[in-house]
Amino acid sequence: MKVTNSLVDFKADKPVILTQGTFDGVHLGHQKILRTIIQRARDIDGEAVLLTFYPHPRLVLYPDDNELKLITTLEERISILEDMGLDQVVVLPFTKELARMMPMEYVRSILVEHLKTHTFIIGYDHRFGKNREGSIQDLKQFAERFAFNLEEIPQQDILDSAVSSSKVRRALLRGDVSLANLYLGRMFSLAGTVVHGHARGHDLGYPTANLHVDDPFKLIPANGVYAVRVSHKGMTYGGMLNIGDNPTFEDSAWSIEVNIFDFNEEIYGDQLRLYFVSRLRDELKFANTDELKARLAKDEIAARALLSL
Numbered sequence: 001m002k003v004t005n006s007l008v009d010f011k012a013d014k015p016v017i018l019t020q021g022t023f024d025g026v027h028l029g030h031q032k033i034l035r036t037i038i039q040r041a042r043d044i045d046g047e048a049v050l051l052t053f054y055p056h057p058r059l060v061l062y063p064d065d066n067e068l069k070l071i072t073t074l075e076e077r078i079s080i081l082e083d084m085g086l087d088q089v090v091v092l093p094f095t096k097e098l099a100r101m102m103p104m105e106y107v108r109s110i111l112v113e114h115l116k117t118h119t120f121i122i123g124y125d126h127r128f129g130k131n132r133e134g135s136i137q138d139l140k141q142f143a144e145r146f147a148f149n150l151e152e153i154p155q156q157d158i159l160d161s162a163v164s165s166s167k168v169r170r171a172l173l174r175g176d177v178s179l180a181n182l183y184l185g186r187m188f189s190l191a192g193t194v195v196h197g198h199a200r201g202h203d204l205g206y207p208t209a210n211l212h213v214d215d216p217f218k219l220i221p222a223n224g225v226y227a228v229r230v231s232h233k234g235m236t237y238g239g240m241l242n243i244g245d246n247p248t249f250e251d252s253a254w255s256i257e258v259n260i261f262d263f264n265e266e267i268y269g270d271q272l273r274l275y276f277v278s279r280l281r282d283e284l285k286f287a288n289t290d291e292l293k294a295r296l297a298k299d300e301i302a303a304r305a306l307l308s309l
Helices: 028-043 057-061 074-084 103-114 136-146 165-173 177-184 200-204 289-307
Strands: 002-004 016-020 047-054 088-093 117-122 149-152 189-195 209-212 224-232 235-244 255-260 271-281
Touching: 016 028, 028 047, 028 074, 028 117, 047 074, 074 088, 103 117, 103 136, 117 136, 136 149, 165 177, 177 271, 200 289, 209 271, 224 255, 224 289, 235 271, 235 289, 271 289
Parallel strands: 002 088, 016 047, 016 117, 047 088, 117 149
Antiparallel strands: 189 209, 189 271, 209 255, 224 235, 224 271, 235 255
């Protein structure tokens, strides 16, 4: 898959079957659109192309709003898109100037002149252009005027509820990783660098790797204890993860700590990727370390059962 960061550098020798959007999470609804453009491209020997944006538009339009966290980093999105079989991804820098483009100017300049769109496939209730004024009705007029094909994908439902990035975020922020995974069609994951912590886990008999997530906009699920799979240097292990403030210890700070099962290596500075399987419980404050150790033993049994270890 080719990744282009400029419209000027974009080249396609075959008819372009295009869709666009931020596609944060690349959830089941996104996947339906992507499978459609890939199939249409194969049907006419064309190229399946996604036009996406970075940074996320909300981060540019509302720079003082620190609430938005993203399900996937740009690198994670690109990896998922490549696995799906896209031919090209155009990562267009999102700017205030781009946000001010009127719908017809946007279509004429970007979709027609730069991307040479043969067929434009969009999802349910797609909006675009200045103040999101562009609608499907506008696109039908533009498609006729500029001679490209237009196709709209109906709303994708799962469990009688429309899939959206917002719903995935809300599920993760309340710790419901099982529902988020259902919406995503895969396990939610995050990656980070192993850093030094207080080494309390070692004293408790459950040594942990403390993880620093490098991307400041990456969404972190709600505080609690989770069963996870851990990827390290091409190997995958089971583990149990704590996200939170470690309230049993008065001098603790918020952290992400994973106990990797059947693993005993020095990995400071290494990268880990965590795949969330299920939430085990809320984070709790224990009266003493003996109570904490007893609960960790129960957590390990529950996590191993969920991971079939």
